[in-house]
Amino acid sequence: MKKWLFVLIIAASAGTSWLCVHQLYAIQNKRPAEEFSRLVFLPNSLIRAGSLEFKGIVADYLFLKLMVLHGERLLDRKELSKTERQISYKALLQITELDPRFWDPYLFAETTFPWEGEMVAETNELLERAVLALPNDYRPNYFIWFNYYYFIKDPKKAAPYMEKASRMQGAPEYFKNLAARMRVYSGELQAGIVFLQQVIRETSSASERELLEKRLFSLQALELLESAVREFKKKNSRLPADINELITGGILKKIPPDPYGGEFFLMESGRVYTTSALAHAKKKTEDNVPAND
Amino acid sequence: MNALKTIWAIGLISFQEGLRRRIIYGVVLASLLFMSFAVLISGLFMRDIVKIMLDLSLSAVSVSGLLVPFIVGITLLSGDMEQRTIYTILAQPVSRAHYILGKYLGFAMLTSLIMGILTGATIVTVWGSSHLYAEHFFTSLSFSAIFLSSLMSLLAVLVLNSAMILWCCVTTSSFLATLLTLATYLIGQTVEDIIRFISLHIAGAEVSGLVQKTVQVALYLFPNLAAFDFKQQAAYGLPIPLHEVILLGIYGAAYITVMLLLAIVIFNKRDLA
Amino acid sequence: MSIISCENIEKYYPEGFSGRKKKILTDLSFTVRQGDVFGIVGPNGAGKSTTLKIILDFVRPDKGKASISGHPARSHTSHRHLGFLPENPSLYRHLTVTDHLLFAARTAGMPRGEAMRRADEILCTVDLSHAAHIPISRFSKGMTQRGALAYALFLKPEVLILDEPMSGLDPLGRQLVIDIIRESHQKGTTILFCSHILTDVERICTQIAIMDKGWLAAFTTPQELQQRKDVAKPEMSPLESFFLEVIAG
Numbered sequence: 001m002k003k004w005l006f007v008l009i010i011a012a013s014a015g016t017s018w019l020c021v022h023q024l025y026a027i028q029n030k031r032p033a034e035e036f037s038r039l040v041f042l043p044n045s046l047i048r049a050g051s052l053e054f055k056g057i058v059a060d061y062l063f064l065k066l067m068v069l070h071g072e073r074l075l076d077r078k079e080l081s082k083t084e085r086q087i088s089y090k091a092l093l094q095i096t097e098l099d100p101r102f103w104d105p106y107l108f109a110e111t112t113f114p115w116e117g118e119m120v121a122e123t124n125e126l127l128e129r130a131v132l133a134l135p136n137d138y139r140p141n142y143f144i145w146f147n148y149y150y151f152i153k154d155p156k157k158a159a160p161y162m163e164k165a166s167r168m169q170g171a172p173e174y175f176k177n178l179a180a181r182m183r184v185y186s187g188e189l190q191a192g193i194v195f196l197q198q199v200i201r202e203t204s205s206a207s208e209r210e211l212l213e214k215r216l217f218s219l220q221a222l223e224l225l226e227s228a229v230r231e232f233k234k235k236n237s238r239l240p241a242d243i244n245e246l247i248t249g250g251i252l253k254k255i256p257p258d259p260y261g262g263e264f265f266l267m268e269s270g271r272v273y274t275t276s277a278l279a280h281a282k283k284k285t286e287d288n289v290p291a292n293d
Numbered sequence: 294m295n296a297l298k299t300i301w302a303i304g305l306i307s308f309q310e311g312l313r314r315r316i317i318y319g320v321v322l323a324s325l326l327f328m329s330f331a332v333l334i335s336g337l338f339m340r341d342i343v344k345i346m347l348d349l350s351l352s353a354v355s356v357s358g359l360l361v362p363f364i365v366g367i368t369l370l371s372g373d374m375e376q377r378t379i380y381t382i383l384a385q386p387v388s389r390a391h392y393i394l395g396k397y398l399g400f401a402m403l404t405s406l407i408m409g410i411l412t413g414a415t416i417v418t419v420w421g422s423s424h425l426y427a428e429h430f431f432t433s434l435s436f437s438a439i440f441l442s443s444l445m446s447l448l449a450v451l452v453l454n455s456a457m458i459l460w461c462c463v464t465t466s467s468f469l470a471t472l473l474t475l476a477t478y479l480i481g482q483t484v485e486d487i488i489r490f491i492s493l494h495i496a497g498a499e500v501s502g503l504v505q506k507t508v509q510v511a512l513y514l515f516p517n518l519a520a521f522d523f524k525q526q527a528a529y530g531l532p533i534p535l536h537e538v539i540l541l542g543i544y545g546a547a548y549i550t551v552m553l554l555l556a557i558v559i560f561n562k563r564d565l566a
Numbered sequence: 567m568s569i570i571s572c573e574n575i576e577k578y579y580p581e582g583f584s585g586r587k588k589k590i591l592t593d594l595s596f597t598v599r600q601g602d603v604f605g606i607v608g609p610n611g612a613g614k615s616t617t618l619k620i621i622l623d624f625v626r627p628d629k630g631k632a633s634i635s636g637h638p639a640r641s642h643t644s645h646r647h648l649g650f651l652p653e654n655p656s657l658y659r660h661l662t663v664t665d666h667l668l669f670a671a672r673t674a675g676m677p678r679g680e681a682m683r684r685a686d687e688i689l690c691t692v693d694l695s696h697a698a699h700i701p702i703s704r705f706s707k708g709m710t711q712r713g714a715l716a717y718a719l720f721l722k723p724e725v726l727i728l729d730e731p732m733s734g735l736d737p738l739g740r741q742l743v744i745d746i747i748r749e750s751h752q753k754g755t756t757i758l759f760c761s762h763i764l765t766d767v768e769r770i771c772t773q774i775a776i777m778d779k780g781w782l783a784a785f786t787t788p789q790e791l792q793q794r795k796d797v798a799k800p801e802m803s804p805l806e807s808f809f810l811e812v813i814a815g
Contacts, residue, residue: 045490052482053355053449053522056348064337101529104341202340204427295675302672306658306665313660313701377656381666381717383624384650385673388642565624566616 036065037083040091047094059099063108066091070112071207079116089113089122096126100133110143111199111212120151138168142175146195172198189223214259218274221256225264225272228252239270299387303395304402306382311365311403320360324353324411328418332425342430346422347439347528350415354443355524358408358450362457362474366400370458371467379565390557393458397553400454405447412443433530441538442527448545449521453478455552456516462560481518484511516548568597569725569756570604575620575630577613577780590616592781594630598758598773603751605767606760607805608777609813614760615653617777618729621758622650634725649723653730655714659703663694663713670720684720692716692742708739715746726750728759732766744770768805776812784812 040062051058066088070080080088095105109126113119124147130140142165148158166175174194196216203209225243228251232240236249243266246252255264262276311317331349335342373379373396382392416436423431453474460473487508491500521541523533575594578587591613598604606614619625621632623639637644657666664685671681689695692712702710711734718726728747732740747757747770761767767774768791776784791804802810 045486049483049486052479053446053519053524054352056344056525056528057352060338060345060348064334067337099525101525102341102344104338107340202429204340204342204430205337298675299673302669305672306661306669309665310658310660377652377654378658380622380624380650380652381657382669384622384645384648384652384718385670386642386645386648387673391642562626564626566619 036069036091037087039065040087040094044094044097048098051098055098056102059095059102059105062091062095062098063102063105066095066105066108085113085116085119089119089126092126096129096133100129103130103134103137103139106130106140106143107199110147111208114147114151115215120147123147136169138165138171138175141165141168142171142195142198146191150192150195189219189226192219193223217259221258221264222272222274224252224256226270229266229270229272233270240266242266243272296391299385299391300395300398303382303387303392304398307369307396307399308402311361311369311399312406314365316360316364317403317407320357321407321410324357325414327353328411328414332418332422335422336426340430342422342426343419343434343530344528346419347415348524350411350418351439351442351446351524351527354408354411354415355446355450357411358404358446359453359478361400361404361407361450362453362478363471365403366454366457367461367467367470367474369400370396370461371465371470374461374465374565375467383565389561393462393553393557393560397455397458397549400458401451404450404454408443408447408450412440415439415443435527435530435532438523438527438530438533441533442523445521445523445533445538445541448541449481449516449518452516452518452521452545452548452552453481455549455556459552459556459559462556462563477515478518480511480515483519484508484515485517485519488512517544521545567600569600569602570598570621570632570634570727570758572596572617572621572632573630575617575627575632577616577620577625577627590780591620591627592779594780594782596775596782596785598756600756601751601754602773603747603757603771604759604773604775605771606758606775606777607762607764607767607809608760608783610762611779612777613780614777615729618727618758618760622727647721647724649718649721649726651714651718651726651728651731653733655710657702657710657713657717660701662699662701663689663716664698666713666717667720670717674721676721688716688720691719691746707734708736711735711739712742715743719746719750724755726755726757726759728757730761731759732761732763740766764805764809765803768803774805776809778813784808 047058048055069084069088089109092105092109095102106127106129109123113123124144127140127144127147130137131144134140141161145158145161145165148154148161152158162175165171193216196212196219200209200212200216203212225246228246229240232246232249232251235251240246240249243255243264247254258264258274258276260274260276262274264272264274266272328350331346331353334349335345338345373382379392382395383389387395416439419431419434419439423434456477457470457474460470460477461467464470464473491505491508526533573595575591576589577591578589580586581588594613594617606617608614616625620627621634621639623632623642623644626640632639634644634648635646637646657663667685667688668678668681671678671684676684685698686695689698692715694709694712694716697705697709697713702713705713711731715731718728726747728743731743731747735743744766747759751757751770751772768788772787774786774788774791775782776786786805786808791808794804794808
């Protein structure tokens with residue numbers, strides 16, 4: 001064959017292949033959840049047996065696929081649909097079945113599901129596995145405590161978990177105080193702040209840190225405002241008429257900004273909330289409004 | 294004494310023959326590339342960086358070790374019969390038992406070399422990564438657990454090697470020997486899980502008495518390779534109990550002895566033409 | 567004194583799945599005396615190679631027994647002081663001829679220095695000194711045959727068994743093998759070989775056995791063949807003529 005023809009054929013084939021890659025990626029991109037669900041909805045015993053002696057690496061692979069799914073949704077600024085949440089949860093069950101000591105999936109579940117408003121009970125069920133698999137780690141108990149206290153608002157159910165966590169090696173000293181402050185008004189905001197600070201300290205991924213810090217700033221802003229409201233009430237024996245009275249009343253110099261772009265407002269109960277509801281385009285329901293202590 | 298010298302001579306020539314095949318270098322190179330990939334990919338995960346790195350690296354160690362029974366071993370052993378290179382060995386004052394034991398020794402040396410190199414690479418990889426990532430990710434790292442895990446993986450492959458030799462003596466076909474060795478590996482990895490599943494008596498998934506008995510028999514007939522897997526313990530830096538290591542050593546040695554003796558008995562009766 | 571002996575050997579191979587057996591060797595008995603060059607000739611499928619393989623214990627007879635130097639063929643000790651050249655020599659393709667010779671040295675407990683000296687000597691004899699460290703995969707057929715011959719002769723065997731040693735060799739290669747056989751015979755080595763090249767057998771053997779359909783059809787010696795020269799067909803050697811007579815009969 002002539003040399004130029006040979007080079008031409010190679011170049012044309014390589015070019016075609018290169019163009020196809022981009023197209024194929026776009027096509028595949030539209031259905032990662034579909035294929036992922038086919039994988040994670042296989043019977044657990046089949047995945048376990050099929051993993052042979054490579055359960056760890058199969059768990060890593062499934063977790064990577066899960067992170068890719070979530071990462072793409074983040075980039076598109078889209079929330080997961082209900083189906084995708086179910087798929088993600090099933091994936092986490094498979095992953096923790098294969099490798100119960102794998103901490104990342106538990107952390108992923110904890111920093112994703114309850115904050116997006118749903119599946120708190122399921123998250124706790126997952127974390128119970130971590131309690132068994134990591135008997136010397138305080139974190140699973142701590143997370144379960146947090147979920148009961150902050151999301152489910154059931155301090156009675158939460159208490160035993162904090163007691164267990166505070167007694168474990170490596171648990172921060174302030175856990176003991178935290179247990180004691182659980183019944184104090186707005187203790188749940190404090191719990192939220194402490195929780196997020198702890199998680200951020202242990203996170204290396206920049207994108208994850210950004211998300212968590214945003215949440216932390218919003219809770220700190222709420223805590224600051226509620227603290228100011230308590231101070232105003234103490235000084236004036238009444239609640240401020242609105243949030244701006246905290247400035248005119250000389251308690252605060254300015255109202256901190258809401259990282260989610262909303263505006264803080266004062267409710268009748270004296271609690272502070274925000275028009276953004278601390279999330280991206282979430283529907284505000286009665287359940288999202290913090291209860292009066 | 295002469296017998297040991299003869300077995301050593303056969304082992305050495307088998308080891309040399311295996312080593313000179315480029316596939317070994319390819320396997321080691323591919324595994325080293327895979328380990329470098331492991332260092333990069335572990336950074337994608339949130340915090341279990343060491344676990345991911347070790348999952349990938351120790352899996353590479355296991356896979357490269359498994360290539361000896363599945364590819365190199367069967368090729369060499371069946372090749373000996375098919376291409377009559379076995380006459381080269383048996384023309385010397387070498388009994389068939391010496392031949393089998395010598396071949397096994399050669400494969401054992403080959404497996405140990407490959408898995409040894411890759412275990413060393415794993416340790417270097419993890420040590421090197423400790424300079425790339427923050428210190429707190431490496432608090433659970435245990436080099437002794439990594440070493441023991443690789444040692445147990447090596448023992449598992451040595452057990453599989455003995456089964457492979459038996460299958461090569463039973464059948465003249467290298468394809469069938471490969472299938473039987475693969476079946477031994479798959480059964481060995483899953484039989485324990487299957488027995489546990491049966492013992493749970495899950496409603497709707499009842500198993501007949503015959504199947505239960507068959508699975509129980511399989512547990513004793515086939516090597517329980519899953520018991521040798523300590524990769525997850527090594528990944529989390531958990532201590533590997535010494536009494537388990539000793540028990541597995543005894544079990545492995547006993548199983549290998551049975552397999553090789555059976556292979557010798559079958560091989561002794563076989564015509565080599 | 568007999569060095570190699572076969573007594574009433576019978577061998578069957580199974581035919582298909584019917585359970586029937588095909589007889590390969592029938593009541594085969596012969597001895598090879600010390601110092602003899604014993605040739606076995608016969609048409610293809612006569613059982614020549616099978617006979618050698620039974621003597622070497624590569625194949626087990628269904629009846630009868632064989633022995634080498636008084637040791638039963640089944641015992642590996644019968645291979646002490648034995649050299650064997652198979653029909654299609656197979657050496658390990660990725661190793662060198664030196665690797666093979668060192669293997670033989672190790673089985674015999676020969677020190678490495680002595681082994682290397684002996685290797686140089688034997689490779690020179692078979693004209694492979696230039697290829698001592700080249701992998702067998704790069705050898706020609708003739709070189710492989712010579713390499714296998716070097717391996718067979720390396721430990722200075724007292725008994726040499728050769729299966730079609732001249733097969734596939736060019737005239738130079740064949741002459742080399744014939745010279746080696748003659749040289750070994752002069753040193754007192756007992757040689758047993760089978761071949762279907764009758765002219766070579768006639769030139770070098772002291773005893774000749776003709777096999778046909780698994781049994782020993784006839785024995786002869788060069789002296790007997792000389793006496794038959796007159797009755798041999800003009801275009802054939804005495805052995806060729808005798809061979810055809812025996813096979814046709």
